Amino acid sequence: MTTAVTPAETTVAVGAPPATTAAWRRLLRSPAGLIGTVLVALILIGAICAIAGLTPYDPVAQHPRDALQGPSGRYWLGTDQFGRDIFSRTLAGIGNSLRVSVVAVALSGVVGTLAGVCAGYFGNKVRGPVLAVTNVLFAFPPLLLALTLATTLTRNWATIALAIGIVYVPIFVRVTRGPVLSLRETDFIRAARVVGLPTRRILARHILPNISAIVTVQVTLSLSWAVLTEASLSFLGLGSPPPAPSLGSMVFDAKVFASTAWWTLAAPGVAIVIFVVGLNLLGDGLRDALDPRNGRNS
């Protein structure tokens, strides 16, 4: 499993009215946006159930007599080699994966966007160091950096989130810097300076709202990459320590039984696919829906 690190297409959202309802309508009218929203909603419901403890069985409870049973009325998606309910484990894995990804992307989104805005708005004294650090981080293969951090720090879900978060900081820097660079030269930012608004206010009230669409799209796409990275790390045994269920470690456990008990592999595999495809479609849909050139007056 590899993660594709391609920053989202950068478009400056100048001229976009903050018509949230119109954007929602546009999102749900496009096939990608609609399917993405539905898939992500499914995932969210599953994760919420897992976090609230609303799974049919305890995800770590073993039922040795029911080991490796196929899908049935009793075990909807079958059981694994220890007789644990795969449906419950998949839900718990989704919840776990979502928690790690959300924290990771929140971290990289906040740090990366702030750094990107500063690098775009201020002169070379800020730009130089920020871009230097960014380039160093960018030069690291994301999985390798996450591997290094996951092995050197104590291993729990927060460490994994931190590792993944650091890896994705540069993407947010790159994605926000360009638009800020061009926003800086627009007349309404110039006007804000001439009229004497403090820099902090210009950044918070005039720059940030105008890159929010870009950041939103990037958050969605980064979430999908974070899910994949988290699954990859767990697959390699560097994710959340067992017996905590994780989609990646479930796939790892299942590969021995895949030929005889396909359901052990199917459930976590399909969950990852729904997760990643859903987030990507949602990201694509959002990119179109939030693009100011689509229906400026709607």
Place this chain on the structure above:
Amino acid sequence: MLRATNLTKQYPVRGGDGVVQALAGVSLELAEGETLGIVGESGSGKSTLAKLLVRLEDPTSGTVELDGVDLTTLRGGALREQRRRIQMLFQDPYSSLNPRQRIGAILGEVLAVHRLAGDARGRQRRVGELLDLVGLDPRLTQRYPHELSGGQRQRVGIARALAVEPKVLLLDEPVSALDVSVRAEIMNLLDDLRRDLRLAYVFISHDVSMVRHISDRVAVMYLGRIVEQGDWKSVLDDSAHPYTVALGAAVPVPDPSLAEPIQATVVGEVPDPANPPSGCPFHPRCPLAEDVCLSTDPKLLPLRPNHNVACHVAIRAAVPAA
């Protein structure tokens, strides 16, 4: 009141070690309530001059003083407080308003930052007054910029500039992005505001007829310097510099029965400011160029009272050779 002294601005050439001389020593003065028109082609340095006057950019050398306070050395809060008094109206009303802010917020924010109208209710009242002042319906406060026409947006831009109670307003081609039908309305509004609020204007345009309409004095810019300056009538009707003469000739004649062909007195383009010509910067395009023009850069010298020109030929013609 406003005085710029010997302003120069150089930009480094990207990927080289040369510089572009965007402004090559411009000095000007503006009295209270006066309107100075600045004319020139694109590339003449008009917009750079505007940016330096409002401190959007720092000059390479020279000073801008407002009532004796040098704006070029101020920083932070002191700068914000001082530059309230020089405001700017931008050319393009479609990019000069934040698309994510309602009209009321755009104006209210300015008042709040400068603590100009008391509490929220005071600000609201003041925003209404400002909109009224520029001829807009005060109910527009709840609208977003994209819901307004170009002319309405430009009026909001004027209201924003006036919100901080400036003494000088810089108008950078304020109507050239607007429909012809609303240009006159905006020009008339600016004219009224000048009278009512005793504002001084720096009116920048490439359109000689607009400048004629509103200016007390006119400065003609070419390649980063002022080549002719003085009372508007003297400069525009009795132009001495061949470049000003050419600009005047380029104004379309409103009467089509005057089938007089426009004379091409100026040929070619504005020279590359990174590689300006020797001597008088206008000599490659000048119909009157002489040997002295190729070697010596003419100074801005008095031609008549209140009329200066930087041209060897014009000065010699006016002052009989000794």
